Amino acid sequence: MxxxxxxxxxxxxxxxxxxxxxxxxxxxxxxxxxxxxxxxxxxxxxxxxxxxxxxxxxxxxxxxxxxxxxxxxxxxxxxxxxxxxxxxxxxxxxxxxxxxxxxxxxxxxxxxxxxxxxxxxxxxxxxxxxxxxxxxxxxxxxxxxxxxxxxxxxxxxxxxxxxxxxxxxxxxxxxxxxxxxxxxxxxxxxxxxxxxxNPTILSGLNTPTYIDLGIQSGLTVSTNGIVGAPTSFSVTIKNFGDFNAHVNSFLISLRDPSGANIDYMTGGMQAHPLQIAPTEEVIISGQCPNLGTVPGNYTAGLSYLSKQNQLINIPAKVVGTVSQVVFYLRPAPGRIGVLDNNGNVYVKEGALDAGWSLESSGVNSFALAGNRIGVLDNNGNVYVKEGALDAEWVWESSEVHSFALAGNRIGVLDNNGNLNVKEGALDGAWVLESWNVQSFALAGNRIGVLDNNGNVNVKEGALDAGWVWESSGIRSIALTVINTI
Incomplete structure (x- = not known):
């Protein structure tokens, strides 16, 4: 076919x-x-x-x-x-x-x-x-x-x-x-x-000029240009047509430097099931308190979900408006984290002589990745926060043996040897990756596991990618990636 x-x-x-x-x-x-x-x-x-x-x-x-x-x-x-x-x-x-x-x-x-x-x-x-x-x-x-x-x-x-x-x-x-x-x-x-x-050649008279939904103003992105900083999006859509227009919802889409879908950071789909009358305008906005996890070029766009359940890009109609914005986020100030002998985690950001911020107590282990901080407490619970040092903690999992952070991924190894990984939002769904696991590592889009029989397997790409056997008779595992951004 x-x-x-x-x-x-x-x-x-x-x-x-x-x-x-x-x-x-x-x-x-x-x-x-x-x-x-x-x-x-x-x-x-x-x-x-x-x-x-x-x-x-x-x-x-x-x-x-x-x-x-x-x-x-x-x-x-x-x-x-x-x-x-x-x-x-x-x-x-x-x-x-x-x-x-x-x-x-x-x-x-x-x-x-x-x-x-x-x-x-x-x-x-x-x-x-x-x-x-x-x-x-x-x-x-x-x-x-x-x-x-x-x-x-x-x-x-x-x-x-x-x-x-x-x-x-x-x-x-x-x-x-x-x-x-x-x-x-x-x-x-x-x-x-x-x-x-021939798709490269227009047929008939000329390019179609009649549209109904188009961008009246925007798309604008407001950010200080730092990974993890508050960012807002705004755009005004107008029905330029002669008759009613219809959508199921609007979406300010967002792609990270690798091209991965991070729409959740703009608020995701915004339902708008009502008709839009000729000349009527609709303002769509999105806010993210801590946008991005890695430095690089991010791409924001605008689309709607049609009544036929098709995702369709909305074109710029007025001179000066744009349907897509590419913006660069530079690395956030470096962070240093310490876990003291009393189970307290402190983190500082920026200069080496910056002040410490107490992040959590009763901690068994912790991890830093980009603008995320994760802790495993003494009761086996994992919490992660994203963004500013004073951001709220989000509970992730319980009965955890060990955990790791990498980019927008979180991995937890439970007490039964099951490895679960989530990608994207902190409240995203877990994916069971492997079982009978002794230890694991995350790096970029790679996941590696050392099983209880001493075998190392690694996968690359999507969470549902296939495993590749790497070695046997192994005592420990580590992964690293080269940052090309």
Missing amino acids: TKLNFIPAKHGFHFDNEFKNNIVGNINAGEGLCGGMSLAAYNYFISNIPVPTHNALDNDFGGSDPVPPLHSKIRDYILAMQWETFPFCGPYLVFPGFNTPRQHFNWCVSEFDVIKKIIDEGNFPLLGLRGSNRLGGTMGDHQVLVYGYDVNPSRLFIYDCNSPDNETVLELDMSNMQLLHNGNNNTFISFFKMLEL
Whole structure:
């Protein structure tokens, strides 16, 4: 199976092709802008501009009208794209010199290899479909956008604007020599390539200019530029469209220098299930009391979760606004920690002659990593704080034998030899990594364990990565990483 990265629920229009147009003489073209909707959706896709969120189910177009009304901006653009397709469909929509089921099917078999080759080259075929009304059925001709194929069985994956938000499949039923449209054998009888669309080249008139949700002001990041310092984010979103817009939630996204997702530091998804009226503005903000764990470039962006559960980036609309901000966080002042003979942990930050801050008492062992401090108390409980020296402690685990900190990871080895590791927020979920463990180490994105049989295994990358055996007959283990930032 081969698919290009077009997703109908994300990149296709969210209303049905129920346009009524008298665009060719006195012929009423019911469902008549299929080519325009296909080409327009493609242009939005390659221009990296979200299609409008408008839909008929929420009565966005008023009254009983299921589509944008005459002379609206989005309808005019779709209509213009429809005209662009006409020169390429006319020669094929006339009777091609045959009209039997076998002849139509043979045409499909021949065209399938053509479509397959186009997709293999990374291009999109705009497909013409001959309707079943040519052989006594009821369905008329149609145009769709192809974004994938499979060879066993032979089938094409299409954006069909008559079925918004859904993946539609055209299948060659070799046994019965017929074309199936989502399993139906009485819809279309054959297909043909109309256009080969290169994603590096805009088709039709120009880049789509109509959007609904865009950035009115921002995105701004307020920080002193130090790892672990308070940081805030703010952006104003506006509906620039002519009809209501819809989202499930907004997200100020954040990636650390390694590209890891740290959205939790901006507050995560912010629910906004209500419609947004034309010209209405929505302010989205996020605050983090202690942003980041390592120095380097951080990237903030803005997106929304659509009603189709697709995460979509929101474009900058007004001059001077940006949809993405890259900002650098320099290392926090160095810290020194000590555990005295009475079980008290003191930490100082910055200059060597800085004052000590009492962090905790009744401590068995402790660890420092970036702007995090962790302690294992005499009762087997692990607590971790993040940010300033006077930040609040967060309980992490109990019945702990030993623990370690590394970047945004916390590892605990319990009294039964089970190793659990969490990544990200202090209140994140634990992942069981290994059992029968004697000791362990964390460093960067690596986890190493020494089991009770003297074997050392190490994994690298995600928490669910596979283990790699390293050595046997071992008494201790240590890990280190090279910081390339």
